[in-house]
Amino acid sequence: MTVDVADVPGPYRLEDQVGFMLRLANQRHMAIFTERMGGELTAVQFSTLVRLSEVDGPISQNALGRLVGMDAATTKGVLARLMARDLVKMEKSQTDKRRYMLSTTQAGRDLIAKLMPLACQITEETLAPLTAKERASLLRLLAKLY
Amino acid sequence: MTVDVADVPGPYRLEDQVGFMLRLANQRHMAIFTERMGGELTAVQFSTLVRLSEVDGPISQNALGRLVGMDAATTKGVLARLMARDLVKMEKSQTDKRRYMLSTTQAGRDLIAKLMPLACQITEETLAPLTAKERASLLRLLAKLY
DNA sequence: GAAGTTTTGTATGTATGCAAATATATTTGC
DNA sequence: GCAAATATATTTGCATACATACAAAACTTC
Numbered sequence: 001m002t003v004d005v006a007d008v009p010g011p012y013r014l015e016d017q018v019g020f021m022l023r024l025a026n027q028r029h030m031a032i033f034t035e036r037m038g039g040e041l042t043a044v045q046f047s048t049l050v051r052l053s054e055v056d057g058p059i060s061q062n063a064l065g066r067l068v069g070m071d072a073a074t075t076k077g078v079l080a081r082l083m084a085r086d087l088v089k090m091e092k093s094q095t096d097k098r099r100y101m102l103s104t105t106q107a108g109r110d111l112i113a114k115l116m117p118l119a120c121q122i123t124e125e126t127l128a129p130l131t132a133k134e135r136a137s138l139l140r141l142l143a144k145l146y
Numbered sequence: 147m148t149v150d151v152a153d154v155p156g157p158y159r160l161e162d163q164v165g166f167m168l169r170l171a172n173q174r175h176m177a178i179f180t181e182r183m184g185g186e187l188t189a190v191q192f193s194t195l196v197r198l199s200e201v202d203g204p205i206s207q208n209a210l211g212r213l214v215g216m217d218a219a220t221t222k223g224v225l226a227r228l229m230a231r232d233l234v235k236m237e238k239s240q241t242d243k244r245r246y247m248l249s250t251t252q253a254g255r256d257l258i259a260k261l262m263p264l265a266c267q268i269t270e271e272t273l274a275p276l277t278a279k280e281r282a283s284l285l286r287l288l289a290k291l292y
Numbered sequence: 293g294a295a296g297t298t299t300t301g302t303a304t305g306t307a308t309g310c311a312a313a314t315a316t317a318t319t320t321g322c
Numbered sequence: 323g324c325a326a327a328t329a330t331a332t333t334t335g336c337a338t339a340c341a342t343a344c345a346a347a348a349c350t351t352c
Contacts, residue, residue, distance in 0.1 A: 012262060014196055018272050018281075019179060019189055021288040022172045024215050027309080028292040029165045034310080043165055044338065050160055062300055069170050072301070074339050081337080098300045098347050116158060126164050129290040135164075138287045142167040144275040146174040173339080180340080190308065208330055218331065220309050227307080244317050244330040298349070308339080319328070 029126045036122050040115060044070070048078050049087060049104065049112055058101035060093070087111060175272045182268050186261060190216070194224050195233060195250065195258055204247035206239070233257060 014020050033043045041049065051067045052059070059067075065075030079102065082088040087108035093099035104112075127135050160166050179189045187195065197213045198205070205213075211221030225248065228234040233254035239245035250258075273281050 014193060017269050019175045020193055021285060022175055025288045025291040026168045026172050027215060029168055047160060047166055069173060123163050134287055139167060141280055141284045142171045145171040
């Protein structure tokens with residue numbers, strides 16, 4: 001009678017835990033992002049602004065937050081900072097008195113256009129250690145996880 | 147004359163950016179961790195306690211932080227919370243008057259032993275959408291990124 | 293149309309995570 | 323042996339991120 005090596009659990013090693021590695025990989029990317037962007041926008045602010053320009057129509061705060069993967073409390077803070085810089089504007093909905101309808105300003109769209117090449121460089125630098133096949137594989141696997 | 151499809155950049159899609167996907171995957175894992183751990187320890191606190199028990203000798207605050215991937219400011223807060231719960235103890239170094247030497251308490255080691263099976267279940271649940279090969283592949287690719 | 297549920301936005305508290313500045317102690321270079 | 327560079331720990335400020343609780347408005351169901 002034999003034992004399959006794959007069935008022997010072995011010791012708990014932090015480096016073998018997805019959670020730990022996800023955190024470290026994310027940290028590395030954030031460091032690259034912050035350094036390259038030079039304080040123009042944070043990663044979450046950039047994602048939020050891109051999403052808002054994609055939908056390109058008035059959208060509620062919570063709905064936009066969901067499209068970016070933020071909860072309501074986080075969304076409020078991010079949008080407050082974007083609005084303080086006139087990159088996003090907000091107006092009361094006529095049909096739903098609870099809602100604020102959000103849209104990008106011209107300054108917001110201009111900033112995205114300016115930062116887009118930088119964002120591509122950031123992705124490139126983050127993925128630099130991987131081959132083209134590995135990059136595709138990583139994205140596919142990450143997409144399965146959420 | 148033909149054009150290689152791989153050379154045509156295409157539009158910028160948020161879902162194709164590693165940074166965005168890393169953030170979402172990490173969020174999903176954190177949600178699983180928090181729910182399963184039931185408030186016993188956060189993911190970072192657990193990692194820190196495991197690392198400290200691994201080195202199993204007095205270690206300085208900064209050195210431990212580096213082993214877990216935290217900067218000095220973050221490390222201080224995490225350790226303060228662990229010490230407030232008597233999971234970690236600290237004493238002044240005799241040889242280096244800047245350092246506090248850290249070690250786990252019996253309560254800290256007991257808690258890790260108790261939570262270890264839970265941590266394995268959390269990893270399992272996070273990786274549930276992936277096959278064994280995909281899991282190994284993901285870990286290998288993540289390890290290359292930092 | 294009234295009751296119960298859901299959605300939206302807000303507020304608060306806690307926990308990472310980093311940048312930058314500070315203070316003290318140690319090590320290194322010469 | 324001393325000045326310069328490093329290492330350690332701390333503090334502050336800002337930015338996610340989530341849990342929780344709340345109020346107001348809208349929707350569902352009967």
